[in-house]
Amino acid sequence: MSDPVHVVIIGASVARVATAKQLVKSLGSQRMRVTIIDKVGQFYCLPMATRGVVNKDFAKKTWFPLDEWVQGSPPHELVHGTVSEVHTSHVVVKETGTTYPYNYLVVASGMSYCAPFQFQTTNPAEWLKASHAYIDQIAKATEILLVGDGSTGVELAAKLKTTHPNKHVILLHSKEWLLPEDAPLKFRRGVTDRPSVEIEADWLIPTIGETETQTSFMDELLASSALELIHPQTRALRVSPTLQLVHDNFSHIFAVRDVNDTLGIKMAYRAYTQGNIAGENLARLIKHHQANQGEHTDSKPPPQLKEYKPPSTGSRSLALGTNNAIALIPGGWTVSGWLVGVFKRSSVMLWQINSLLNKPMGR
Ligand SMILES: Cc1cc2nc3c(=O)[nH]c(=O)nc-3n(C[C@H](O)[C@H](O)[C@H](O)COP(=O)(O)OP(=O)(O)OC[C@H]3O[C@@H](n4cnc5c(N)ncnc54)[C@H](O)[C@@H]3O)c2cc1C
Secondary structure, three states: OOEEOOOOOOOOOOHHHHHHHHHHHHHHHEEEEEEEEOOOOOOOOOHHHHHHHHOOOHHHHHEEOHHHHHOOOOOOOOEEEEEEEEEOOEEOOOOOOOOOOOOOEEEOOOOOOOOOOOOOOOHHHHHHHHHHHHHHHHOOEEEEEEEEOOHHHHHHHHHHHHHHOEEEEEOOOOOHHHHHHHHOOHHHHHHHOOOOOOOOOOOOEEEOOOOOOOOHHHHHHHOOOOOOOOOOOOOOOOEEOOOEEEOOHHHHEEOEEEEEEEEOOOOOOHHHHHHHHHHHHHHHHHHHHHHOOOOOOOHHHHHHHHOOOOOOOEEHHHHHHHOOOEEOOOOOOEEHHHHHHHHHHHHHHHHHHHHHHHHOOOO
């Protein structure tokens, strides 16, 4: 009988949920244990955060407890803690100093963002309190300046204007058209005429997007490799198409979505796709590892692993207030209006996440 394989997953958001689910589905729980470690201990849904900035009731809905989802699937476990060190075969959790050994590790700790999308606490109740205080500040302001014209800035400007029609909402941008230059001009033109441009405000919201990846716990381990495995500017982890770190010594470590350097805009659905690929690849590696246990050499050839191919033109969508949205669909077409708004609505995402989490993982 072979030893159980231990997989540690850092983070409990979109990418990890998909990885763990796919892994347990492919392998069952017979000879494998998954430990998910997250610093906030819950699934915080970033794509729903812009609506949470204007609505206190909705802010609560951006949090999804995971205890039942994981505990319904013993021997897997969820640990509420911050990973502060990663070593070749174990990780350390800062708050308790506990070490968690692993055979395979999945790093999916995402990016860090400014308030109001992330707050400096690991306690969800304190986070919610800080987010409510932020909403109160917005309610008091008469002129709100958003600095940054990416998707977050545009969506938030539209949401603020719809929720507070009497406030002056200003979106500061540096280019002729809004949104990043990788979006087709037709799509960018579809949103440009909505915000006004003037600069005088009593409340400023930075919407410049992500600041950097949350990977400092990897620094010491990766410093020993000859290759630079962390990009010096973006601090993204360098991965192969199979989503493993690009160094033979670290091929038992996967990095999934926002934390890695795969091309394309950072979107939740891509985190989900990558999570599924990492989960499937882990399952194949574990089966191979277990089949070879007890042998002196690896008698079976290594398994064929799945590869992630970044889409050449990604579809994307933007909510423009409560009932309106614009979307770029495959083929380069741009569609907009209330029907697109129905698909883009946060309630659709709420339903999708609830249906993902309403059964124990792996079922
Ligand atoms: C405001 C905003 C709006 C967005 N809207 C959309 C949208 O409409 N559609 C879309 O597809 N995408 C959207 N995105 C992008 C999308 O949210 C991300 O691409 C997606 O969340 C990435 O998932 P992830 O799993 O890689 O990381 P994240 O969702 O960032 O999760 C990272 C997790 O790791 C945990 N963690 C971090 N460090 C540690 C540590 N040291 N120890 C333990 N745990 C740790 C965190 O607690 C967190 O749970 C939006 C992003 C933002 C900021």
